[in-house]
Amino acid sequence: MLKKFLIIILFGILLVGGTNVSTNITSIEKNNYMTGNQMNDANEVTLKSLFDNNDLDINRSDINTEDNFTKYIENITKEIGKIISKDTISKDDKEILKKTFVDFADFIFYGKEIKGYKFRDLSLTSKKEILSLFKKIDTNIEDKYPNYKDNLMSISKNNYNNIKDKASKMLDDYKEQVKTETYKSCKKESKNILSKINKVINNWLKKVSG
Numbered sequence: 102m103l104k105k106f107l108i109i110i111l112f113g114i115l116l117v118g119g120t121n122v123s124t125n126i127t128s129i130e131k132n133n134y135m136t137g138n139q140m141n142d143a144n145e146v147t148l149k150s151l152f153d154n155n156d157l158d159i160n161r162s163d164i165n166t167e168d169n170f171t172k173y174i175e176n177i178t179k180e181i182g183k184i185i186s187k188d189t190i191s192k193d194d195k196e197i198l199k200k201t202f203v204d205f206a207d208f209i210f211y212g213k214e215i216k217g218y219k220f221r222d223l224s225l226t227s228k229k230e231i232l233s234l235f236k237k238i239d240t241n242i243e244d245k246y247p248n249y250k251d252n253l254m255s256i257s258k259n260n261y262n263n264i265k266d267k268a269s270k271m272l273d274d275y276k277e278q279v280k281t282e283t284y285k286s287c288k289k290e291s292k293n294i295l296s297k298i299n300k301v302i303n304n305w306l307k308k309v310s311g
Contacts, residue, residue, distance in 0.1 A: 151177050151181065152215060153204075157180065167227055171231060184197065210259075229272065229275040
């Protein structure tokens with residue numbers, strides 16, 4: 102009888118232990134499942150501006166001259182054009198456009214560096230071309246997505262009020278500066294040419310009179 106009693110107790114212990122093991126396995130599986138969800142959340146795609154999108158070929162190319170950089174900015178505006186030309190602009194598209202505009206505006210007005218270049222360090226000609234592109238994309242985005250600047254506070258703390266007017270004024274100033282620089286350059290070149298002509302004539306006269 103004692104032996105039977107011991108066997109019954111032992112069998113009961115095994116049953117209780119088995120239940121605990123099963124519960125532990127279920128708990129581990131649940132924890133792993135939750136961890137998987139958390140990883141999915143962490144890997145959620147973050148929308149970026151076109152300047153930061155490394156899936157674009159233009160962001161993987163070398164930009165080692167100012168001309169290359171100006172061409173790069175032109176290509177960015179073409180990518181903006183592709184989004185704007187869609188029949189329907191999604192919420193994600195709008196976010197990309199806003200973030201791209203902010204990067205572009207910060208580059209021109211707030212000293213942001215793009216691809217190793219700062220706006221203030223560019224030549225007058227490049228500044229003029231880039232400002233023209235900026236005005237163009239601003240107008241195009243606004244035509245498709247009116248008042249999009251009203252919601253930029255969630256992206257940046259910088260002020261973008263009346264930025265179109267500022268860009269226009271800067272562009273006019275740079276155009277005048279380019280005209281002045283061109284005039285000075287032409288005037289200087291004309292003087293150099295006249296000086297060379299006079300030198301040739303004087304040398305010829307010396308030979309003739311000698």
